[in-house]
Amino acid sequence: MAGKTEQMIARVFGQIADGLETGSFGARPKIALTGMGSEHGEENAMAAAREAARAGVDVYYIGTLEAEGVTTVKVKDDEEGHQKMEELLKQGVVDGAVTMHYPFPIGVSTVGRAVTPGLGREMFIANTTGTSSTDRTEGMIRNALAGIITAKACGNPEPTIGILNVDGARQTEMALRELQKNGYPIRFAESSRADGGAVMRGNDVLKGTPDIMVTDSLTGNVLIKMLSSFTTGGSFESTGYGYGPGIGEGYDRLVLIISRASGAPLIRDALKFAAELVQGKVLEIAAKEYQAAKKAGLEDILKKYQQKPKEAAEEVTAPPKEVVTGAIQGIEIMDLEDGVRALWKQNIYAESGMGCTGPVILVSEANCEKAEAILKEAGFIS
Known part of the structure; x- marks a missing residue:
């Protein structure tokens, strides 16, 4: 009996020591x-x-x-x-x-x-x-x-x-x-x-x-x-x-x-x-x-x-080319070309590009705000 009591006491003290060490x-x-x-x-x-x-x-x-x-x-x-x-x-x-x-x-x-x-x-x-x-x-x-x-x-x-x-x-x-x-x-x-x-x-x-x-x-x-x-x-x-x-x-x-x-x-x-x-x-x-x-x-x-699964891309003709210095970020790389075509359909000239933070769609500064709204509406960016 004494032996079992000593073992129990030792176990309790061991648990206390573990608790102090580990919290x-x-x-x-x-x-x-x-x-x-x-x-x-x-x-x-x-x-x-x-x-x-x-x-x-x-x-x-x-x-x-x-x-x-x-x-x-x-x-x-x-x-x-x-x-x-x-x-x-x-x-x-x-x-x-x-x-x-x-x-x-x-x-x-x-x-x-x-x-x-x-x-x-x-x-x-x-x-x-x-x-x-x-x-x-x-x-x-x-x-x-x-x-x-x-x-x-x-x-x-x-x-x-x-x-x-x-x-x-x-x-x-x-x-x-x-x-x-x-x-x-x-x-x-x-x-x-x-x-x-x-x-x-x-x-x-x-x-x-x-x-x-x-x-x-x-x-x-x-x-x-x-x-x-x-x-x-x-x-x-x-x-x-x-x-x-x-x-x-x-x-x-x-x-x-x-x-x-x-x-x-x-x-x-x-x-x-x-x-x-x-x-x-x-x-x-x-x-x-x-x-x-x-x-x-x-x-x-x-x-x-x-x-x-992507469907065959719709044929869209690009609008007349213009200088594109406005960059729209936040588009997935797999959606990049689809996003460009979506803007072309709305008669906005756009190009795809790659910035330091990832893929971008390039448009003119004048069209930047309108293009962002179109891309948001289509679910390409948030």
Whole structure:
């Protein structure tokens, strides 16, 4: 009896010590880590597990190694490791998992978290692996929501959104502004460049201008790799939190992705990231955010901005040529020539061009205001 009492007292004092160190006096989040398959060996993953355990995470290490303070679940290879991870998640033994690859269903993709080199700011990258939608623009709109969910679960109640200047950026911005107008709260970041705006450039990636950088998942994957390993030449991901949790409407499990190139410091922080999401009740936040977005007309907006197959371009004759020094920004590159033809139909001479912030339509200074109104009416710009 005395022995059991001593063990209970030791456990209580251990929890108090963890609470003082981590600031949380609740149950320690239980996070599984698959350690086999890393390019840097199992020792690299176990080193991360030990450090995360000291920081207040209850780590279930799936592999062959053992260490004090870490629960080891023995498996013989990587394949068995993933099967065991699935089992632990399904049975509720662990609250979440960190792993090197995972087959997310369409509609679910991961929100990365990086430390940007310019100012040392943390920035969420939405998204980095998986596919939120097979339609590019819809995917980026959904990525923005996933970023907001993740940031809120990590304690930021009003994260700022920036949209990387890639194909689909302008359409995504218009869609998100419609969602905002309909009552879903979105705070847009302003680019650090002189001309501002919510569409971000490379400078903003390095500086971490927005709390959440929205992009397609392939571009996001490149960004997270570069930001995590820019000091190591790419072979060792040393900074940041990895590729993050899979977020999607109705998705009910917490799985975070790292890379086979991820080093111990990044894996440690990915485990802490997972624990933070558990404590922040990310799945509950996701349900609330999707419900709020739907109330603001998300489904109709997604249908409106889905990319439709282009019909054969109507033959339109250009009006007489004139000097074009007025630039209209904010049009998607795929819509550029259609926008020019739309102005020609209204007897306004226009040309397509490319400015430092992206595609532009060039018209005369005298026609600039009228041309903008036509393009807005036709849905080419917001």
